Amino acid sequence: MSCHFLQIQKQALLLEAKDITSGGRRRRRRNPEEEELPALSCNRAQESISSGGRFALGFIFGFKLLGVDFYDGLSTNKASGSFNAFLESTGSFTVNEVEALYDLFRKLSNSIIKDGLIHKEEFHLALFRNKKTNLFVDRVFDLFDQKGNGVIEFDEFVRSLSVFHPDAPEEQKAGFAFKLYDLRQTGFIERRELKEMVLALLDESDLNITSDAVEMIVDRTFDQADTKGDERIDQEEWNEFVKNNPYVLRNMTLPYLKDLTMVFPSFVIHSEVSEADMVA
């Protein structure tokens, strides 16, 4: 087994699974004074096959094998702690949950085009079981596609989904929703954008309301939110509006994310390492 691939830092640090949910299931660190993010230990990987190293290897090699260039930087030695940095950035997920998400990602990203990346049609298919276009799915897809390269990669997938976790902070959810609704990405939500979205929803539900009724609904809401009266809702007005109308963010929470390993019990069974094993 080649050490070169894993050798990121000069000193051997330990791979550690960090659970940063509010559940606070922190694990013991072997070196408590080492506050820095651990990278992968070459020695550990070679010796302790039955524990975290094997998982870490499988994780990395699995990614590489599937052509997902997840650890770009590993080979250049600059990504010290990149794996843990990734876990940190994913917000509320544990290692097992990330693994479960990876299995889901693999299924979705190979459903139409077998390249390990989620294309727009694959995203539609995952949500709708058909490839019908929908304004809202398009917006969600574009936000997931943080790099803007037309596909959703695994890190984008996990990071975006973490916003929908029940434990994710409200500010994060509000920020995501604001960007969602800012259809033309001007940094503001305009009245006509709100109207466009309401019409899209009504169209999706096959519901006929008079245009007067639509106007009334849109105006009433818009005027409530646009406290500065400048015909557009900025981030600050939005945050205030959301605070007063918490139901607005109801679509920003997926309760299933809290029990991911319950929803996909097969992932836990097949998981090579339990979280208890990850402690040194």
Next chain:
Amino acid sequence: MSVTNLNAFEIISFSKGFDLSGMFIVKEWRNEARFTSDKSASTIISKLEDVAKALNLRVRKKDNGVVKMQGRKEGRNGVLQFDIEIFEVTTSYHIIEMKQTSGDSLEYRQLLEEGIRPALKDIVLAWHGDE
């Protein structure tokens, strides 16, 4: 039973396009259901009350406009309980959500498919998730 008024952003939030749960769970396994209706709130409410009576469910109103329905007998996993909430888009367009809160999931889905859905046929425009 009271009705929750929806603002425009709340209306939008009901879009299927925002419902990412389809990635995680198939429709058949969900313990929540939603349907739209073009009937008035009072029509919907009295229909729900009729259905509850026919299915021998106890009805309890909570403070926040949510109605709790409860089976009278202990099931496989305790008493079946679910919440119903009515949202108003306009006076002739409502969205009704039902969410199971306790009891056996399979029993709940059976009750929904065999008891509740057929009984509500007259007032339902469409069930969310049915294509």
